[in-house]
Amino acid sequence: MNIQGKEKEKMTYDAIVVGSGISGGWAAKELCEKGLKVLMIERGRDIKHVEGYDTAMKNPWDFPHRGNMDNMAKEEYWASVRTGYTGREEHRKMFENDKENPYLEKRGFDWIRGYHVGGRSLMWGRQSYRWNEKDFTANLEDGHGVDWPIRYKDLAPWYSYVESFIGVSGTKDGLDVLPDGNYQPGMEMNCVEKDFKAKINKKFGGRAVTIGRTAHLTSPTKIQTDLGRAACQFRNACMRGCPYGGYFSTQSATLPAANKTGNLTLTTDKIVHQVIFDDEKGKAVGVKAIDQNTKEEYEYFAKIIFLNASAINSTWIMMQSKSKTHPNGLGNESDQLGRNIMDHHLSVGASGTFEGMEDMYYYGRRANGIYVPRFANWGSDKKRDFVRGFGYQGGASRSTWGRGTGMDGFGADFKEAMTQVGPWSMGIGGFGETLPDENNRFILSDKKDKWGLPVVEFDAAWGENALKMRIAMMNEAGEMLDAAGFKNISTYNNPTPNPGIGIHEMGTARMGRDKKTSVLNGNNQVWGASNVFVTDGAAMTSASCVNPSLTYMALTARAADFAVSELKKMNL
Incomplete structure (x- = not known):
């Protein structure tokens, strides 16, 4: 398909953003607010704010199976149901049908997807933590992966910028391991959690307990109320979509902000599968897409392109974007495209019962828990048989x-x-850091999907370092509950879940300092295609042990600012 003349002009924009999830929404907002005409392309269907959340206000008895998982889900949502919750009837429509969108596994990988406007910003866990200074230097210090091309100080102002817009509730704790940010009032711990915190602080000097820092409004600012957002209602039905805009999502925040500028065009049901690279110009000029319903082919053109289709799909697009300049896939001189898949390993921890406080209860259904920041391999901690560390999320009820x-x-x-x-x-459950390993990867298989596009094949597993870490994660969870006076303590270390189960997939087109060892530079530009930016999970060079979405947002805002500056200088 070769579009020319006026038809091509209709399909031409200043910028194209591929994907409408957490990072894609941020890219569109930032580029639109800086005056660019932006096309956002979403491969899935449209879900409109409020009216699109058709299960949000339903009671359990309003569902045929009381909101639970049924046999159909186990067959058609075969990857999603591995989580134990994403196949539930109450929010199943937010997740992708794996039978209709298959993938292959050489070694297992749980690929949990949401192909619709907003992507997984509608279903994410909303835990929002800054990385610390050491997270950006760990690769260099212990020799795993490659060195990050940026440091905490490069991202700190962008963390602040993002937090002020999305609204993060939490408390400032003065911890080097978990840097403070700009917070609305933190949600309150219940009486048992407060007791646990006091006892842990007393018995373990180097360990902290705080309320989760989460992207829920507790005291909305004018920025947020002007977008129609309101405070969290403590309903804990978040995966159905929030009609109140109480938590951050594309629909509640970045999309209305972008729409206010009049600069955004949103098109849905278009599967972008290739970046068009002009070898003579030495840059990308657009993208190719297929309508998921009609299978009609489209081409769209722009000066800059942001790939924000998720860690797997952005790289899947780049792998198919071959040209004379990029014969092995866009920006893939290093052969690192698709490699270094990382996730957080979980399903390990402990639980116990508490005696006393029978006359105490708590308010509402708080969509948040407590957080125990990393203490392993930090400060004066004892020497471990593994590198990096882990944190715990949990709570009492x-x-x-x-x-x-x-x-x-x-x-x-x-x-x-x-x-x-x-x-x-x-209960407290661990989230552990995994190391970059180029043998953990995916490739494009010979099998094609119903649109004639290559199906992804995963080949990934937890490494020896993660397996050693899990033993400590289990034992020390039990030790902390015991020290805090809990009874009937049960520890667990479930060996079954594959990478991907944390739904924090990262690293398939990593940032770095050298095109020989990485796919992106320090401004998230693709090596050899400087007008293409990748700012979702694919860009991550290491994984830390905290939830990564806040970092995706900060990287995106930073890259958008740089992209527009370079565009004005006519460098792109």
């Missing part, structure tokens, strides 16, 4: 009527007992 499932008992007395709140319990 009281059991409700659901505890009666499987219990002995019947009749009026049993029903009456189930109307009373049950005992306290608490």
Whole structure:
């Protein structure tokens, strides 16, 4: 398909953003607010704010299977159901049908996707932490992967910028391992969590406990209310979409901000599969896409291109973008495209019961928990048999009527007992850092999907370092609960989950200092295609042990600022 003349002019913009998720929404907002005419291309369907969240206000009895997983989900959402929750009826429509969008596994990988406007910004965990200074130097210091081309100081002002816009609730704790940011009031810990915090602080001098820093509004600013957002309602039904805009998503925040400028065009159901590179001009000139419903082919053109289709799909596009200049895929002189897949390993920790405080309860259904920042291999910590570290997320709660499932008992007395709140319990689960390993990768298989595009094949597994770390993650979770006075402590280390289960996939087109060892430079530009930027999880050079989405946003805002500056200088 070769479009010329007026038809090509209709398809030409200042910038193209591929993907509408967390980083894509930020790219569109920033570029639009800086005066560029922007086309945002989403491969999936449109989901409109509020009206598109059709299960948001439903009760359990409004669903055929009470909101739970059914046999159809187990068959058609076969990757998603590995999480244990994404196949649930109440929010299944937010996740992708794996039977319709297949992938292959040489070694297992749980690829959890959301192909629609907003992407996984509608279903993300919303935990929002800054990386620390050491996170950006760890590769250099311990010899794994390649050195980051940026440092914390390069991203710090962009973290502040992003936090002020999205709204992050949390507390400032003065910890080097978990840098403070710009926060709205933190959500309150319940009485058992406060007791746990006090005892851990007393018995483990180098360990902290804080409330999760999460992208939920607790005291909305004018920036947020002007976009129609309101405070979190403590409903904890977030994966259905929030009609109140209480948590940050593309729909609640970046999309309306971009639309306010009048500079945004959004097109949906278009699967971008290639960046068009002009060998004579030495730069990218546009993208190729296929309509997912009609299979009609399209070409769109722009001066700059932001790939924000997710860590796997952005790289999938680059792999198919071959030219004379880039015979091995766009920016792939290093042969690192598709390699170094990272995720956070989890499903390891401990739980226990708490005796006392039976006269205490808590407000609402808080969509957040506590956080124990990394302490392993930090400060005065003892020498470990692994590098890097881990943090814990968790919380305390009281059991409700659901505890009666499987219990002995019947009749009026049993029903009456189930109307009373049950005992306290608490669990903490670890999130551990994984190391970059070029043998953890995906390739384009020979198999084609229904659009004639290559199907991804994964070949990834947890490394020896992660497996050693998990033993410490399990044991020390149990030790902390024991030290805090919990009873009936049960530790676990589930060996089953594959990489991908944390839904924090990173690293397939990493940033670096040299085109021989990386795909992107320090401004997120593709080596050899300087007008193409990649600012989603694909860009990550290492993984840290904290949730990565805030870093994606900061990288995107920073790269957009640089891109527009270079465009004005006519360098792109």
